[in-house]
Amino acid sequence: MSGPMKARARMQGSYADVRVLMSHPMETGQRKGRDGKPIPKHFIQNLEVKLNGKTVIEGEVSQAVSRNPVFSFRIGGAKAGDKVEISWLDNKGDTNKTETAVA
Amino acid sequence: MDEARRVVLRGAGATGVLAVALAAGLLKPERAIAASWNKAAFDAKSAVDALKSIGAADTQESGDIVIEAPQIAENGAVVPIEVSSKIPGTTSLAVLIEKNPFPLAAHFKFTGGAMPFVKVNVKMGESSIVRVVADAGGKHYTATKEVKVTIGGCGG
Numbered sequence: 001m002s003g004p005m006k007a008r009a010r011m012q013g014s015y016a017d018v019r020v021l022m023s024h025p026m027e028t029g030q031r032k033g034r035d036g037k038p039i040p041k042h043f044i045q046n047l048e049v050k051l052n053g054k055t056v057i058e059g060e061v062s063q064a065v066s067r068n069p070v071f072s073f074r075i076g077g078a079k080a081g082d083k084v085e086i087s088w089l090d091n092k093g094d095t096n097k098t099e100t101a102v103a
Numbered sequence: 104m105d106e107a108r109r110v111v112l113r114g115a116g117a118t119g120v121l122a123v124a125l126a127a128g129l130l131k132p133e134r135a136i137a138a139s140w141n142k143a144a145f146d147a148k149s150a151v152d153a154l155k156s157i158g159a160a161d162t163q164e165s166g167d168i169v170i171e172a173p174q175i176a177e178n179g180a181v182v183p184i185e186v187s188s189k190i191p192g193t194t195s196l197a198v199l200i201e202k203n204p205f206p207l208a209a210h211f212k213f214t215g216g217a218m219p220f221v222k223v224n225v226k227m228g229e230s231s232i233v234r235v236v237a238d239a240g241g242k243h244y245t246a247t248k249e250v251k252v253t254i255g256g257c258g259g
Contacts, residue, residue: 008191015216015218028226028228030204033124045140046139046140046227048146049217050232051194051216051217053237055214055215056214056215056216056217057211057212057213057215057217058211058212059210059211059221060139060140060141060145060209060210061208061209061210061214061223062145062205062207062208062209063111063205063226064200064203064205064208064225064227065208065209065223065225065226066180066181066182066223066224066225066226067180069223070222070223070224071221071222071223072185072220072221072222072223073217073220073222074217074218074232075215075216075217075218076216076217076218076222078105078123078216078243092190099211
């Protein structure tokens with residue numbers, strides 16, 4: 001279920017504004033399907049942001065994050081052309097990553 | 104002298120083990136993301152227990168934590184929350200939605216140039232206090248904001 005992932009990073013004065021969009025159902029385990037059975041939990045648990053190969057943000061999240069999550073981060077000391085990599089890992093072991101250059 | 108020789112041999116042994124493990128596919132170098140997820144904290148059913156599990160049982164109120172969230176959220180499935188800390192040396196931010204079945208929603212750690220800032224959309228089952236806890240220099244600071252929800256978001 002790892003659909004497309006999009007990221008954008010733009011300089012905003014002294015920091016890079018990083019926005020990332022992940023395609024994920026973020027299923028809470030509290031919903032019931034048409035058959036009345038609970039839909040199993042399926043959600044992103046970990047995410048990581050790297051700047052030029054170095055980890056700058058490590059996140060742990062719960063099923064409370066909305067479906068198809070969108071995150072914004074700010075990385076100081078970045079400059080145009082720097083490489084930003086973002087990856088996630090969910091509770092089923094699925095993973096996805098994307099990268100972009102700071103504009 | 105002998106001691107140094109031991110160290111070298113031990114080092115060589117460890118490298119050998121690593122090479123074998125890599126060859127056997129036991130370690131996957133392409134899987135770059137660390138998989139540590141604080142299950143106890145995320146499974147906690149109260150904000151107090153969740154905070155204990157992330158080592159932030161003692162917090163003090165701070166006006167230097169900024170929480171941007173709507174006062175009234177029409178759709179609990181997508182509530183935009185933006186949090187940041189102006190406390191010098193902030194290394195992590197935790198977001199808790201106190202009335203959610205599992206209050207801890209996110210816990211971010213910042214290193215290098217990353218600023219203590221995150222914006223994320225969250226689900227809220229009902230109107231609740233949103234609590235943010237910042238870790239700076241081993242001390243924990245907190246701030247809250249109430250968000251009223253007109254339609255709950257547990258349906259995802």
